[in-house]
Amino acid sequence: MADYKIRSEKEQDIDFLWEMLYQAIYVPEGEARPSREILNQPNILKYLCNWGRQGDIAYIATDLSDNPVGAIWTRLFDEANKTYGYIDKNTPVLSMAVLPKHRGQGIGTLLLNEMIRKAKDSGFISLSLSVDPNNPALRLYEKCGFVKVGIDGTSWDMMATLDKK
Numbered sequence: 001m002a003d004y005k006i007r008s009e010k011e012q013d014i015d016f017l018w019e020m021l022y023q024a025i026y027v028p029e030g031e032a033r034p035s036r037e038i039l040n041q042p043n044i045l046k047y048l049c050n051w052g053r054q055g056d057i058a059y060i061a062t063d064l065s066d067n068p069v070g071a072i073w074t075r076l077f078d079e080a081n082k083t084y085g086y087i088d089k090n091t092p093v094l095s096m097a098v099l100p101k102h103r104g105q106g107i108g109t110l111l112l113n114e115m116i117r118k119a120k121d122s123g124f125i126s127l128s129l130s131v132d133p134n135n136p137a138l139r140l141y142e143k144c145g146f147v148k149v150g151i152d153g154t155s156w157d158m159m160a161t162l163d164k165k
């Protein structure tokens, strides 16, 4: 993993975060990817719109030239503004993606471990997410301590309880 670094997000990363949101949309193998217009759908838009509000946290994985190759972010929602994977207003909802040609090299694991550490340090006791049952990312989440807590439409809601250490 010497070829990649993880750093906190900077203001100029916002376009990359939107691209990662697009990449995080699960498309079954063999199916065409949707147009990027999908990012304007209210249920997708809410993962990043007005980014920078209280509680928003993001990390960027970069190559050694500081080119972004992946991202992870968490955001708090509430009963009036829920999203897929929402559990409660104190549980940040996690999203992540790595650019296709950089997948399968451990970047996702690094990003997720970094975010779990940050969430613990910030005093959160849980994290949640939503994942398609056929998405191989499910295995990554299980390896990092997420468990299935419910089904929402066709996707699993998963939650990790963060120990205090």
Ligand SMILES: CC(C)(COP(=O)(O)OP(=O)(O)OC[C@H]1O[C@@H](n2cnc3c(N)ncnc32)[C@H](O)[C@@H]1OP(=O)(O)O)[C@@H](O)C(=O)NCCC(=O)NCCS
Pocket (backbone or CB within 6 Å): 023, 024, 025, 026, 096, 097, 098, 099, 102, 103, 104, 105, 106, 107, 108, 109, 110, 129, 130, 131, 132, 135, 136, 137, 139, 140
């Ligand atoms: C999910 C994702 C962020 C993981 O990032 P990554 O850098 O590929 O992850 P890693 O290389 O650290 O792999 C971690 C584990 O994820 C699982 N995994 C993730 N993607 C996989 C894939 N495409 N095929 C097989 N296993 C996969 C494996 O269990 C792997 O662990 P292992 O190699 O020890 O078996 C990345 O594959 C991705 O961007 N996928 C598309 C977007 C997406 O689905 N985001 C999540 C939406 S819920």
